[in-house]
Amino acid sequence: MSNIFTSSIGKKLMMSLAGLFLLAFLLLHLAINITLILYKDTETFNRAATFMGTNPVIKVMEVILFGGFLLHMVYGAVLQVGNLMARPKGYKKANYSQTSFFSKYMLHTALIITIFLVLHLFDFWVKNKFLGSVHEITYADGETYHNLGALVLERFKIGWVVVVYVVLLLGLGFHLHHGFQSAFQTLGINHKSYTPVIKTLGVLYSVVVTTGYISIPVYIYFFK
Amino acid sequence: MSLLRYRSEIIKFKEMNFTLKIWRQENARAKGRFETYQLQDISPDCSFLEMLDILNQQLIDKFEKPVCFDHDCREGICGACGLYINGRPHGPDKGITTCQLHMRKFKDGDTIVVEPWRAKPFPVIKDLVVDRSAFDKIIQAGGFISVNTGGVPDANTIPVPRKNADIAMDAAACIGCGACVAACKNASAMLFVAAKVSQFAMLPQGQVEAKERVLKMVQKMDELGFGNCTNTGACEAECPKEISLSHIARMNREYFSATFNA
Amino acid sequence: MIRLNAKIPEGPLADKWTRYKATQKLVNPANKRKLDIIIVGTGLAGASAAASLGELGFNVSAFCYQDSPRRAHSIAAQGGINAAKNYRNDGDSVYRLFYDTIKGGDYRSREANVYRLAEVSNAIIDQCVAQGVPFAREYGGLLDNRSFGGAQVSRTFYARGQTGQQLLLGAYGALSRQIAKGTVKMFTRSEMLDLVIVDGKARGIITRNLVTGEITRHAAHAVVLATGGYGNAFFLSTNAMGSNGSAIWQAYKKGAFFANPAFVQIHPTCIPVHGDYQSKLTLMSESLRNDGRIWVPKKKEDAEAIRAGKLSSVDIPEEDRDYYLERRYPAFGNLVPRDVASRAAKERCDAGYGVGTGLAVYLDFTDAINRLGKNVIEERYGNLFQMYEKITDENPYKTPMMIYPAIHYTMGGIWVDYELMTTIPGLFAIGEANFSDHGANRLGASALMQGLADGYFVLPYTIQNYLAGEIMTPRISTSLQEFQDAENAISERISRLMSIKGKRTVDQIHREFGMKLWDLVGMGRNKDGLQQALTSFKDMKDEFWGNIRIPGDAAGMNPELEKAGRVADFIELGELMALDALNREESCGGHFREEHQTPEGEAMRHDGKFMYVSAWEYQGKDKEPILHKENIDYEFIKVQVRNYKI
Structure with missing residues (x-):
């Protein structure tokens, strides 16, 4: 059993399970964020965000989520170091083999996502949770919420922030494009008829999630 | 139609010239370098290794040391040959070994860069020759069915569904050339190991x-210093026997089942 | 003649092997550990023998020149492996397989050996299936068979077009298991350069490490040669580039008799030679002749026009095509045995009807495609068609393939007795390296059978009969004078080769020699040509030893030096082939003496005078070897003229 943490295939299993979990999280996150542009005001968003921030179950999940990120990143780094060590002397002529384009750049896109994560966490999560720099708002039912929505709207009215977000989100999209189907392959799910479906779903997922996320700052910048 | 047939039978192609940049390394410890050679009047019907033979004859004529490369059967089955040609293991064609590559796949005047397989478990022995004994070690770790000679049941007492036998054969076609490792950006040997695991898993x-x-087998593979699979599929694209990634997935399943149902 | 004792057990044919096994001497497990065996070569015969002897508990050292035992040239066998399973219920039996093999070999092989081969053939299939060899199967899950030339039953087991590969990988797996267990020590990239004899017994070998150039001594109680055939003497052949006859040639020079060196198999369906730079010939499986029709133009002027590029195959109307095999052999047609098909192609090309370069005939699938559809043909031969297209850049679905015979297998080899022991006690030869089972012509799918029979089921028994007498012999020391002498001789030979520094490369001389050998000792041989060959090979030997150029040095990897040693031996071997061919004043199997043919051009045997195995004994440098004759007595079958016409 211990080999599941130390062997190459074991480490990859960790990567893929964490990855799949993060894929699910991204959908949930998108579902909440998209309310910002689906609804006229930010009430739904603020209510959902607060629910996410206070519900005890979600709080546990938050820890798991961070664990997931950490696991995915740490194992990714460990595997990457192993990969680099496996070819101490490289080729003069760059590899020309026919492979899926995005799969070659998983490390690069992972670094982009890390930058994004730091920026993003600081922008919203840290500000909200630790700096207390988010205003409060009270809705008709008398409940008071952090007006996170207002913060988002404010940030995404700044042109360069939008540009940076869009660029970094594209990196995420590329990562997901390969990551989605790769996770299934690692889990041993490869089938003559199902694998093409998984691959299509992966493309669909990465396109939908990326456009979904990108649409938020862009929409806010131009239309709110 | 008739004209096409006619053409293919009679047209003699013009001979071609190439610039070769070949990795030369005296022995395992020596520092290597690329040497440039000009080669003239090569027939397009010449195989890549025959082209190297011609180069070597010219080098010997000049009292220079010929380029060392592994090769044996020259019909794509022994797995001895393997050169990294212009960024691709076994060069610019699909489903072939280096010995099955022909010069008609290049253009007259092309510069061709020839490198050895690069991976830590495949150290260079000389020039383009690498040591692939790591593959033998993986097989020795368990790539067999433990039966002694004699005392086995009649062959037909073990029926195998034809579909499974076909999948096993697809995997068993591996020639152990190492192109999968050479092509993989991580120098992973997953396709090689998976081919053997998958063959026996189907029977x-x-x-x-x-x-x-x-x-x-996986433990030995890790121990030898091969990289990890990131499912890019370069191995499958370059495998001379076109062994599919599905065998890697099958090996992963086998691995999980072995780990969790121990 | 006294010295040649084949040691064939008494009794009825079907009981000989059983009786032998029941009465032979065995070695007990405690003693097996103390006995060392050297096996040279890791093809089907060598790998299976090494694995089996390791399993029994002997202390085995195995050697191969390749970087891995898995690369031995057995791997290139395409078609299949014969066995008398009679799974098809088509009347097959051990006797029938035995009979077909003797007949296919043109009545020049030993009954007892061939019967044993047929007898153990079934166990080979069982063994390979148990090892996980993925043989082709039917929908019910049971094993499938295909038919091959020279038989009326379907008895060939196959794994697509890669049967040799799969069987070798099975044996390689078994060998790997023993290497892991420590019973077999594997030496890769090691070439045997000499055999060491101590007190008349084979006691070891001298090897050169092909990476470091180091010369090493290895000692054992018995030495087994499993180094394959010598077809590469011809330069162009279907053998691997490294396949060589040096190990058996050194054995010959140390006193092992060389049997039937002239018996060489020429395979009819190979891709023709297409340029001077060509390094080897590629075989297209014999199975193609099941559906392909072989022809050349009927009119010489058409053939000339095709060669000049003015006409193409499709321009020749049906009535102007000569399907010469169907014309000459109506009963078997395109499925005549290999030797017959090869000679017929040569006859047409020599007469000026060849296509392509002039040395090629058409193998046409048009009829089969029209009859069965392209899909069926693709299913049956897809991989072969693809292979053909990769090499020639022509699409055989559209234009007929061009084929020509090429050297493929050597039936001749080191003389062995029933126990597979050579005339040197303690030296055994198995697989293609020995001469034993195929007579003057080998049937398709029988080489794999013989290699594995020898390695899995014959040698592990018979070698014990010898080793039982060696249990009191302590480990052989490599510091004996005999080892010292052998090593010195090898070092001297290498420095001599390196010091010549002449003008010609090894390949140039090999190519020139190979062409001569092909012309004079190839498909058609005659007295004048053979005598000419003998003179000219002597000159070539001088040319080689006076004018060869080997760059680099002997320390470290030096492929030119490796090749030089092999070619030096090939030239000498060529002399013996010519000598044997000259002596055998008859035509049989792969040996065709133009003086001995029927008015219709068929081979004519002279059973009264030549029903023997010629076994040559080395007498020293530049001395004519002595011919020993082992008479072949057919007790159990009636000798007939091979007839494929009716």
């Missing part, structure tokens, strides 16, 4: 030792 004879086999 009833392989079931008895299935768990032990996959664990031992």
